[in-house]
Amino acid sequence: xxxxxxxxxxxxxxxxxxxxxxxxxxxxxxxxxxxxxxxxxxxxxxxxxxxxxxxxxxxxxxxxxxxxxxxxxxxxxxxxxxxxxxxxxxxxxxxxxxxxxxxxxxxxxxxxxxxxxxxxxxxxxxxxxxxxxxxxxxxxxxxxxxxxxxxxxxxxxxxxxxxxxxxxxxxxxxxxxxxxxxxxxxxxxxxxxxxxxxxxxxxxxxxxxxxxxxxxxxxxxxxxxxxxxxxxxxxxxxxxxxxxxxxxxxxxxxxxxxxxxxxxxxxxxxxxxxxxxxxxxxxxxxxxxxxxxxxxxxxxxxxxxxxxxxxxxxxxxxxxxxxxxxxxxxxxxxxxxxxxxxxxxxxxxxxxxxxxxxxxxxxxxxxxxxxxxxxxxxxxxxxxxxxxxxxxxxxxxxxxxxxxxxxxxxxxxxxxxxxxxxxxxxxx
Numbered sequence: 485x486x487x488x489x490x491x492x493x494x495x496x497x498x499x500x501x502x503x504x505x506x507x508x509x510x511x512x513x514x515x516x517x518x519x520x521x522x523x524x525x526x527x528x529x530x531x532x533x534x535x536x537x538x539x540x541x542x543x544x545x546x547x548x549x550x551x552x553x554x555x556x557x558x559x560x561x562x563x564x565x566x567x568x569x570x571x572x573x574x575x576x577x578x579x580x581x582x583x584x585x586x587x588x589x590x591x592x593x594x595x596x597x598x599x600x601x602x603x604x605x606x607x608x609x610x611x612x613x614x615x616x617x618x619x620x621x622x623x624x625x626x627x628x629x630x631x632x633x634x635x636x637x638x639x640x641x642x643x644x645x646x647x648x649x650x651x652x653x654x655x656x657x658x659x660x661x662x663x664x665x666x667x668x669x670x671x672x673x674x675x676x677x678x679x680x681x682x683x684x685x686x687x688x689x690x691x692x693x694x695x696x697x698x699x700x701x702x703x704x705x706x707x708x709x710x711x712x713x714x715x716x717x718x719x720x721x722x723x724x725x726x727x728x729x730x731x732x733x734x735x736x737x738x739x740x741x742x743x744x745x746x747x748x749x750x751x752x753x754x755x756x757x758x759x760x761x762x763x764x765x766x767x768x769x770x771x772x773x774x775x776x777x778x779x780x781x782x783x784x785x786x787x788x789x790x791x792x793x794x795x796x797x798x799x800x801x802x803x804x805x806x807x808x809x810x811x812x813x814x815x816x817x818x819x820x821x822x823x824x825x826x827x828x829x830x831x832x833x834x835x836x837x838x839x840x841x842x843x844x845x846x847x848x849x850x851x852x853x854x855x856x857x858x859x860x861x862x863x864x865x866x867x868x869x870x871x872x873x874x875x876x877x878x879x880x881x882x883x884x885x886x887x888x889x890x891x892x893x894x895x896x897x898x899x900x901x902x903x904x905x906x907x908x909x910x911x912x
Contacts, residue, residue: 493625495589504538515575549591551582558607580624593637633892677801679830689825692787700742706734711768713775736774748782752819791841
């Protein structure tokens, strides 16, 4: 590779920490790790906090263009670029703040580098703590960085920006697709909380509507394989089981919740319930599955369909009422079975429910196709990242601009007190 070899810390400027409580008055916007969207690599929330109420971790003063890298659970790759509107605000000490030296590195080049699998793997390998793995700021700054000239960095960023733009468009389309289900339900039936169509109302636990947490009779050998669905394998955005885990019946028959194909899984514990974790079980090995004890299982009766029940438990109004019925202590609150049994559900004509279910199945098929397209885009982006930091992505461009790039790299080498690579010295 005809680039300089250095580390993240060597190309970054020093940053400072402050104590907001010493100001006494005023407020600031606090960037916490929970405010990072790990998929989009953006800051989606920065809450305003009075200076006198600043948490002890609110200490790192940030500037626009800083790259934030979460030092806890580094495998999750919670990273983001500080936007202009958060210039001068304060981030958690749970971040390593990388401030690019403009004479050496483009901040966007640095931002893409911290998304590269090589960077993530290095942090994971150096993390300490089993239940709460973390790395130090020093570990982040010691990670290897291949450093091309600033002009080549700009070219790499230009290509990656365009690829990332396509991914953002794909995510926006996915977000719109996720909003179709509640919109379709409300258009056809109205909100169950107000029942504007005046449909007859029955308790959700009525025998014609839904069997709640039914006893699923299973008569198979212990060595038989069954599907296993932990809470993490239920996608809260589109409401689908995304994992393909299997275990033997002997491993799962005790201590887990049984269900079968066609049952609706509804997360009863906070915050999974509020986040919309629910799914229709389908494609289970042998038609049988086991999952977290934090699922309620709903089995559709003759008056409704599984798609109708699934749509009901995904509605914001249903989940808001479920929150009001929570039992248990903070952080471990759950929706009791009795709430679901007694929930007053307007029941539209079966013909309309069947029509809704057919539409929902079509929408689901489209969403699966969209997910496949998004998966391919992400794979292509990961490949671009790999090619970008190996020098392959801009190899031909580098050849065409070799002379002008050499002068820049000589200047970078002097600033870093590094020798030029042999091939550059020879003009290759």
